[in-house]
Amino acid sequence: MRLRFPMKSAVLAFAIFLVFIPLFSVGIRMIPGRLTAVSATVGNGFDLGSFVEAPEYRNGKECVSQSLNRENFVSSCDASLVHVAMTLDSEYLRGSIAAVHSMLRHASCPENVFFHLIAAEFDPASPRVLSQLVRSTFPSLNFKVYIFREDTVINLISSSIRQALENPLNYARNYLGDILDPCVDRVIYLDSDIIVVDDITKLWNTSLTGSRIIGAPEYCHANFTKYFTSGFWSDPALPGFFSGRKPCYFNTGVMVMDLVRWREGNYREKLETWMQIQKKKRIYDLGSLPPFLLVFAGNVEAIDHRWNQHGLGGDNVRGSCRSLHKGPVSLLHWSGKGKPWVRLDEKRPCPLDHLWEPYDLYEHKIERAKDQSLFGFSSLSELTEDSSFF
Template structure:
């Protein structure tokens, strides 16, 4: 059972050395400058391990090489930091062994908030969290990015997941990648324990009813050589915002280079219109470990331009994903929330001056019955 301690553990200072392209922080609680909006984040409750949780770490600080850890990788930037804080909170709240979860945050080199400021925010919000923050050098990928149908899709940080095998410590051979606009309402250890069969490198919920052809241009499908890439497999769409990744197989297979090769081709001849998703589809679609759809109830962001809201897919829910243009914190602040945005609100740690946004009285019985904890 997960024990929640009311007393904060003394914070320890531990400055660690990492590879040249990244830095990590596992340190004492910082005081943020009063001028920054980050001070509006409340400290999260302390979520502690129960007696049944194993750990080979000693003391209060876990290293990323501890084999008992669940590794989660997320990007961290000023635009989506509110979503990231809610996502972290949701993972810890529902984890059976929250102290065995280790977060790897990838921060942009030239973000409005520096990686060090973002690190301070995480530490002040989650004082005992095991985590590292890595700097993602934008010049790693900037020359490979082609124009997309939406400017937001051209953000270099969207491509950081391609480089997790290089960025994370070599002892980390498995990781769960999560987007910043998710909340987890189930034990993350269940997702972690999913087996990747055969030689499969990633696992994700697949959506084989989706029109797969729309993710590539007519030029791609009319080219007999290019379109033959799927000849030996049956490709299905999958969302790269929730993936279980075998980094050992990733490194051995040099999948970073395989993805980059498709991006290089895209620069020469346009074969897709979206951003970072199509290269993943080209490399992995048809060879993905299928994970139950409850682990990515995606598309909840809908389309703000059309003022549309989405509903849950039928079945149990373990993870809610506000992929799409609309984000729950934006709609809640504007007092124009979708019904499902109220399921995100309990994990929000942001303290706005006027953040009260009561949910409709009917939402609880209508929606919570879908959720399977």
């Protein structure tokens, strides 16, 4: 007999699991954060809002790191650490903070994670202000902020199906080999609209076999042709670039990357070449994704789908609600138009947005929570009346 669980019950059960799982993670010691808030308002009046200081997640005795044995100095070059790269900007700051919080909360050795945060040179909030806010929210976080010069790519960007996809910072992943310190040989790249509900070390331990440069969950059942225009497929030469490969769609919001091979193979230039072709002849509509498909599809290390439950933001036009894919979940990804913090603030959340909420450190959400029901239930009686939960 198959049991069917209503969406609200499934979300509540999963949310309870997420809240309590850190208590059983080996190696973590959690010290509650202070009930103070940090905020920033930049010179042009742009308010970043206030964030509550995160709990302090410390390594247990089972965790070992060479850096941590040297007077608590942590180097961005330490290959024994887990290296995570993300963008950091004023618009998606709340998502980035929640993503970092989720990784620390579920990491087996949180002090062994190093964050490489990439901020745009001309963000309304300067990289310096963003860095200060991250430090205030996570006082013991191992991180470094890099400045991305938007003029590096701005003349290569074509119009997209959604304006947000034209943001130059979306293309920072193309330049990781140049932006990050040359000593960084390997990195996990993650979008800012994700939360990780598993130990990030498991993803870090992915082996890139053969000559593969990147690893990512692949979706070979997806209609690969739709990611390119009819002009691409009707061209006498362009489709031939997939010759000898079996290309599958993959989402670039979660990638394990070998930066040594990336730099040696000049993959930045390969991606730029396709962007230049796009400027002359429109061959795709979806921002920064298609060049990655053109260069890597068919030669990607396949990672378990649990590491990118993507599409939770709905499509690129309506941003409608989506449900989880079948199977276990280690990472939830709100790719698409809808973002959980926006929908929660507007009091029109999708059921799965409540799974993101426990990691949100934005101060104002605490006041909002007082007026809202637990995980979307209007009352405790509604929860208990849902007998299928028990």
